[in-house]
Amino acid sequence: MTLxxxxxxxxxxxxYEEPFHRGSCPGATHAHEEENPLCGDVVRIELALEPDGRIRDAFFDGEGCCISQASASLLMERMVGKHLDDVKRFSAEDMLELFGARLTPNRQKCCLLPWRTLQTAIFSPVESGTGDGTKPD
Amino acid sequence: MSAAPSSHLDVTRLRADFPILRTILHKSDQNPGVPLAYLDNAATTQRPRQVVQAIVDVYEKHYANVHRGIHWLSEQSTDLYEEARRKVQTFIAAAQPEEIIFTRGTTESINLVARSWGDANLKPGDEILLTEMEHHSNIVPWQQAAERTGAIVRWLPITDEGRLALGAFDQFLSSRTRIVALTAVSNVLGTINPLAPIIAAAHRGGALVLVDAAQGVPHQKTDVAALGADFLAFSGHKMLGPSGVGVLYARRELLDAMPPFLGGGSMIRRVTTEGFEPADPPAKFEAGTPPIAPAIGLAAAIDYLEHVGVDAIAAHERALSARAHDVLHSIDGVRVLGPGPEQSGGIVSFVIDRIHAHDIAQLLDRQGIAVRAGHHCAMPLHKRLGLAATTRASFYLYNTPEEVDALGTAIEEIKRVFRRK
Incomplete structure (x- = not known):
């Protein structure tokens, strides 16, 4: 099989075609948006965190190539119900492994865009949200 | 589909001059590989053996620094470098060789004008008129100049078909407009702009005009005298020449009045502990050791283009573009941008419904087809079009109708991969 x-x-x-949890997250407490300016890919991730640090819900939105959007969907599916500590432990290599298909270095950036967005989102409380004030650390 | 293009070029023979075009990609034990179809000429072109040989000859036989040595080699090198300048002068019909400044490329040429002419002439409230279809290299230097001088950047809009909204030109050209900077040919839409009437109208309003001819000079006959352009910039690597050399054409009286851009060796008449006195053009704007071998290579590229014939090349590209429009229009879900083959050069950009440009480019590469995907250094244009990214095929003298057809077949295959009907 070729790459x-x-x-x-x-x-x-x-x-890519039927993504998991594309849209906005009800009761979001944390959110972050990242862009890859080289290719214009955008990913926004919204999280609803429980006071104990569990991820009650996770949604993404964005625009971009098959890789960035599919990897965002895969990542949301993986993270719902997990704990913040699981997110922090989830490395770039773990993300590439979750994606599964081998990628050239250039397109690894597309795959890792949602992962980078998530890693920042957990530290980015929504100011005016209905959040219950959970601070992840 | 339209009939085969009526091209006067013997493309098979021309292609023999470009060894890189014989490349077979993705070859392995299981895979016989696919031939390269190089459709990324708006980004950079390939070089014929004649240009490569000219560069080899410089380094093997004639190379030394120019305008310096008393020795024989330096004279050889200087002669070839200045001969290259005269070749460029004739190619674009400039009045004097002193009006040809060698730079590193179009980007540096435009920066030179924005820094030197811009800083000396722009005042707070003065207006710089750009168009929505400019490449970043003809936007950012002017935004920087505006920041330094207090001048204002204004934007001539484009129509939905991708032409300049020339009906609105008089509205945008005010008594404060000091310079109009526009592209000869859009690097995304392929639109060929009607330069002569635009330049005449700008001059009537008292503004100067800079033409970004990076996509113009390689593909259509360019006569700066007939156009009346004040500044015109282009790059060697987009016209079969080496990278690292570009040209700024400017009218002599403008160059005489402009302060130097970069300071250093060559650009001075004398230097004392108190200060310096600049040299005359063109040396005034060529500080340091210039791109000697690239300039000589560019002269060889001009020889090659003139031998083939720039008009014949333009006709060949038009025919390929027309074919590409036909092929792409026949595929469901593909939308071709720009005004159509009658008003555009050898550049065809398109989008496919719900398939991202980078996925298209990657899957085209699998078929050996090299295209560009993204915003093509024209983000304001893409914002105007409401698109984040497009896919661009761009042609030159060595491309064939078969390569255009292969593009169509490959796009059908991409739709299959994405499970589209």
Whole structure:
């Protein structure tokens, strides 16, 4: 299987076409948006955190290539119900492994955009949100 | 589909001059590979052997620093460098060789004007008129000049078809407009702008005009005298020449009045502990050791283009563009940008419904097709179009109708990968 066949496989296309939790997160307490200015990809992640640090809900929105959008969907699916400590422990390598398909260095950046966004989102409380004041650390 | 293009170029013979075009990509034990279809000429072009040989000859036979040595080699090198300047002068019909400044590229040429002419002439409230279809290299230097001088950048809009809204030109050209800076050909839409009437109108309003001819000079006959351009900038690497050399054409009286840009060796008449006295143009604007071998390589590229014929190249590109429009229009879900092949050069940008430009470019690469995906250094234009990224195919003299057809076939394949009908 070539790199491209691996990349544009059904599992990834499914996440691109019918993403998990695309939209805005009800009762979001934390949110962050990142952009890859080189290609214009944008990912926004909104989280609803419980006082004990559990991720009650997680949504993404954005615009970009198949990789950045599918990886955001995969990441949301993985993180709902997890704890903040799990997010912090979830490394870039873990993200590439979750994505599954091998990627050239250039397109690894697309895959890691949602992961970077999430890592900042957990430290970015929503100012005017209905948040219950959870501070992750 | 329209009939095969009526091209007078013997493309098969031309391609033999470009060894890189014989590249086979993605070859492995299981895969016989695919031939390269190089459709990224608006980014940079390839070089024929004649240009490569000219550069080899410089370094093997003639190279020394220019305008310096009393020795034989330095004279050889200087002669070739100045001959290159005269070749550029003739190619764009400038009145004197002193009006040709060698720079590192279009970007440096425009920065030179914005820094030197701009800082000396722009006052608070003066207006710089750009267009919505400019490349960043003809935007940012003017934004920087505006920051330094208090001048204001204004934007001539484009129509939905991707032409300049020339009906509104008089509204945007005010008594405060000091310079109009616009592209000869849009690097995204391919739109060929009607330079002569725009320049005449700007001059009637008392403004100077800078033409970004990076996509113009390589693809259409350019006559600065007939156009009446005050400044015109272009790059060697987009016209079969080496990277690292570009040209600024400017009218002599402007160059005489402008302060030097970069300071250093060559650009002075004399230096004392108290100060310096600048040299005359063109040396005044060529501080330091210039791009000697690249300039000589550019002269060889001009020889090659003239031998083939710039008008014949333009006709060939138009035919390829027309074919590309036909091929792309016939595919569901593909939208071609720009005003259509009659008014655009060899640049065809498109979007495919719900498939991102980077995915398109990656999957085209699998078929050996090299295109550009992204905002093509024209973010304000993409904002105007309401698009984050587009895919661009751009043609030159060595491209073939078969490569255009391969682009169409590959796009059908991409739709299959994305499970689209």
């Amino acid at each position: 491209d066949d691996e990349l544009y496989q059904d599992r990834i296309l499914d996440h």
